Amino acid sequence: EVQLVESGGGLVQPGRSLRLSCAASGFTFDDYAMHWVRQAPGKGLEWVSGISWNSGSIGYADSVKGRFTISRDNAKNSLYLQMNSLRAEDTALYYCAKEAAAALGLGYGMDVWGQGTTVTVSS
């Protein structure tokens, strides 16, 4: 079964850091690009970051650029999101999503999604 399982969310104070993980199974992880997408409570989807199969291409939303870092470990079938200098507006459910292609920017869409991990930034 193709599956993505996120972890690492929690309650964190503004200005602190948090690292999210996404464990992939049921498919050849290093054949596909991956994304992080978030959804604030009661709000819409916001793309956060994407990474190609070999980490050669990486993109960030303007809202997180310079604070968040996406990475992957193909040997461990895992995707990560290092989040620094967290703000209240980063509070959201963070989804890990699989791109239906190896590269970014080919328009194949995000065809597999995890159930998300919740990040709450509050003092």
Add this chain to the structure above:
Amino acid sequence: QSALTQPRSVSGSPGQSVTISCTGTSSDVGGYNYVSWYQQHPGKAPKLMIYDVSKRPSGVPDRFSGSKSGNTASLTISGLQAEDEADYYCCSYAGSYKEVFGGGTKLTVL
């Protein structure tokens, strides 16, 4: 990098057709044929319904179709069914390895 513009809500009766628009700019929707659409039921993860403007992944009913003209993409759902009631989001490639979502549209089946 502004969100794409979608109507907040649309509605239709069972069996009818509805169309959801998604308006961007020449830097995203208008610049690439890389628009996808996602369906999200309450409390659930999004589901890919359309990619590459008009292609359907395996398993998505052919009642769902996509198109694009200029800076506006559209999702049309024909033969509305009760289970189609959900939130729908468009997404476009925006260059430089970035993606941008629309604000979402709530579809109500009357």
